[in-house]
Amino acid sequence: MPRKTDPISDxxxxxxxxxxxGRPQLSRGEIxxxxxxxxxxxxxxxxxxxRLGAALEAGATSLYFYVDGKDExxxxxxxxxxxxxxxxxxxxxxxxxxxGIARDMRKMLVRHHWVIGLFGTRMAIGPNAMRFSDRFxxxxxxxGFSGRDVAWASSLLMSHAVGAxxxxxxxRRATDAAxxxxxxxxxxxxxxxxxxxxRFPHYAQWWRENRIDMQEWSGPEETADFGAxxxxxxxxxxxxxxxxxxxxxxxxxxTPNGHAQEAAGVSGKGGTAARRPDGDH
Amino acid sequence: MPRKTDPISDxxxxxxxxxxxGRPQLSRGEIxxxxxxxxxxxxxxxxxxxRLGAALEAGATSLYFYVDGKDExxxxxxxxxxxxxxxxxxxxxxxxxxxGIARDMRKMLVRHHWVIGLFGTRMAIGPNAMRFSDRFxxxxxxxGFSGRDVAWASSLLMSHAVGAxxxxxxxRRATDAAxxxxxxxxxxxxxxxxxxxxRFPHYAQWWRENRIDMQEWSGPEETADFGAxxxxxxxxxxxxxxxxxxxxxxxxxxTPNGHAQEAAGVSGKGGTAARRPDGDH
DNA sequence: ACTATCAGTCGCACGCTGTACGAGGGTGGG
DNA sequence: CCCACCCTCGTACAGCGTGCGACTGATAGT
Numbered sequence: 198m199p200r201k202t203d204p205i206s207d208x209x210x211x212x213x214x215x216x217x218x219g220r221p222q223l224s225r226g227e228i229x230x231x232x233x234x235x236x237x238x239x240x241x242x243x244x245x246x247x248r249l250g251a252a253l254e255a256g257a258t259s260l261y262f263y264v265d266g267k268d269e270x271x272x273x274x275x276x277x278x279x280x281x282x283x284x285x286x287x288x289x290x291x292x293x294x295x296x297g298i299a300r301d302m303r304k305m306l307v308r309h310h311w312v313i314g315l316f317g318t319r320m321a322i323g324p325n326a327m328r329f330s331d332r333f334x335x336x337x338x339x340x341g342f343s344g345r346d347v348a349w350a351s352s353l354l355m356s357h358a359v360g361a362x363x364x365x366x367x368x369r370r371a372t373d374a375a376x377x378x379x380x381x382x383x384x385x386x387x388x389x390x391x392x393x394x395x396r397f398p399h400y401a402q403w404w405r406e407n408r409i410d411m412q413e414w415s416g417p418e419e420t421a422d423f424g425a426x427x428x429x430x431x432x433x434x435x436x437x438x439x440x441x442x443x444x445x446x447x448x449x450x451x452t453p454n455g456h457a458q459e460a461a462g463v464s465g466k467g468g469t470a471a472r473r474p475d476g477d478h
Numbered sequence: 479m480p481r482k483t484d485p486i487s488d489x490x491x492x493x494x495x496x497x498x499x500g501r502p503q504l505s506r507g508e509i510x511x512x513x514x515x516x517x518x519x520x521x522x523x524x525x526x527x528x529r530l531g532a533a534l535e536a537g538a539t540s541l542y543f544y545v546d547g548k549d550e551x552x553x554x555x556x557x558x559x560x561x562x563x564x565x566x567x568x569x570x571x572x573x574x575x576x577x578g579i580a581r582d583m584r585k586m587l588v589r590h591h592w593v594i595g596l597f598g599t600r601m602a603i604g605p606n607a608m609r610f611s612d613r614f615x616x617x618x619x620x621x622g623f624s625g626r627d628v629a630w631a632s633s634l635l636m637s638h639a640v641g642a643x644x645x646x647x648x649x650r651r652a653t654d655a656a657x658x659x660x661x662x663x664x665x666x667x668x669x670x671x672x673x674x675x676x677r678f679p680h681y682a683q684w685w686r687e688n689r690i691d692m693q694e695w696s697g698p699e700e701t702a703d704f705g706a707x708x709x710x711x712x713x714x715x716x717x718x719x720x721x722x723x724x725x726x727x728x729x730x731x732x733t734p735n736g737h738a739q740e741a742a743g744v745s746g747k748g749g750t751a752a753r754r755p756d757g758d759h
Numbered sequence: 760a761c762t763a764t765c766a767g768t769c770g771c772a773c774g775c776t777g778t779a780c781g782a783g784g785g786t787g788g789g
Numbered sequence: 790c791c792c793a794c795c796c797t798c799g800t801a802c803a804g805c806g807t808g809c810g811a812c813t814g815a816t817a818g819t
Contacts, residue, residue: 316648424709
């Protein structure tokens with residue numbers, strides 16, 4: 198770049214015509230969309246204001262006219278992708294609705310792997326996140342949850358989606374890092390696990406017995422779906438117990454006790470381990 | 479030395495610490511411990527090699543003799559804190575053991591909030607993480623899980639711990655950012671929710687009805703414990719169903735069907751919504 | 760038509776980051 | 790004594806987020 202003191206290259210004649218950009222003006226929406234694209238491509242590590250500016254064919258600092266800074270931009274990007282999660286209509290039964298939301302949420306998180314980390318850093322309270330929570334609360338309310346149970350149930354499913362997406366993202370990153378070709382992480386992990394077999398007996402044994410099958414697993418989606426179904430089972434069971442408790446309370450007028458437990462047909466039948474009705478709160 | 483070939487067998491975990499001769503003042507362990515302390519204090523944002531060097535009263539680049547770089551150092555720090563999670567002995571019943579591990583894991587994650595984000599970025603396969611997984615696998619194997627169910631069950635509880643810790647960390651960060659004094663985030667959120675009440679009816683109504691009670695909640699631990707109990711209920715139920723299926727299969731020789739469902743006493747009793755036995759895979 | 764205003768863009772600069780490199784200091788074995 | 794090696798660190802470079810003020814082009818007021 199010519200220096201400012203240079204009388205020739207800085208003169209009007211020599212100065213090139215102002216570079217015309219595709220669009221005459223930037224806009225916040227355009228910036229956020231480009232930011233999401235850049236984040237999708239390079240993750241949080243590969244994202245910088247300068248690069249984003251370049252992607253928009255604009256100076257890096259031009260963005261600061263529309264956006265307060267990188268932090269706020271990440272908030273906006275996070276809410277933008279939250280808006281990608283489709284929400285079921287009110288006619289869908291609560292369990293299907295909840296499962297669908299959780300699954301679509303996880304899909305979105307995997308698509309935009311950089312968001313996962315942000316969930317430990319900033320609360321999602323943008324308009325799209327609110328719309329999301331609104332629907333989630335509606336689903337669980339219609340299911341029969343009330344008060345803090347609603348928050349508990351929905352945050353449980355959310356936590357699962359985030360956690361499952363995190364482990365999937367970590368796995369994907371590891372495979373990608375280790376030669377994008379045929380190298381499976383499983384194979385890479387193999388000698389490592391084998392070398393440590395004496396230190397980690399359960400792990401090593403499990404690994405030996407299941408390593409081959411793992412190749413055929415459909416992978417993270419199946420794992421996440423299994424988790425979501427178990428969670429929904431647990432929530433349904435809890436709802437059922439609560440219902441039984443309420444009924445027996447109105448019938449006898451006494452304080453509810455452990456009957457709900459047995460009514461659910463779980464206690465003492467699995468036979469695998471003794472179990473107390475409640476955790477040690 | 480850039481590693482382009484094999485990220486695992488060439489990684490930190492396989493490489494022994496450099497034998498110290500003479501009287502060096504730094505050591506890998508010392509560096510990692512200081513890194514954890516610095517990360518605890520300032521999070522990922524406040525962590526830099528220069529600052530870590532200063533904390534150790536050493537030059538920033540001295541660390542590079544013991545550690546390959548920031549990335550590897552984060553791996554080491556992650557494994558270091560994984561070692562803080564206490565693991566129950568083999569005499570503890572599986573459900574208590576699993577609940578305990580999940581709870582302690584979550585506690586650790588909250589204590590070291592910076593780790594949470596790392597779980598979406600790198601796989602935890604250091605020695606301490608392996609020890610952790612080994613115990614977890616042992617617990618679920620003893621419970622009656624087998625094959626991929628073991629992986630599913632343990633990763634379910636792990637995902638929950640990570641996700642729950644993430645939302646707690648986000649909440650804590652928000653409260654800390656908004657005037658460290660008495661300003662609760664709830665109060666800050668209040669006018670925001672109120673102003674958007676028409677857009678988010680369920681949310682707003684729920685908020686109105688439960689805002690006051692929220693003050694009395696014991697908070698994130700209770701939420702996480704609720705989630706863990708639901709998950710364990712769901713897992714136990716699944717185990718029970720599997721058991722019933724196996725029994726009926728050996729008795730009749732036919733293929734197992736939905737009887738396990740009803741034996742569990744859940745289906746069709748909640749009365750809140752119709753339910754199909756399985757999601758739409 | 761001429762000028763004043765101003766929304767929008769961007770170059771520059773500052774202090775920060777990770778880390779490659781090589782010059783040095785200290786200590787051991789010969 | 791010197792040499793060889795382990796360890797430390799100053800310097801340097803490319804890149805980061807962003808505050809500041811100079812600039813441009815269009816529009817509004819006269």
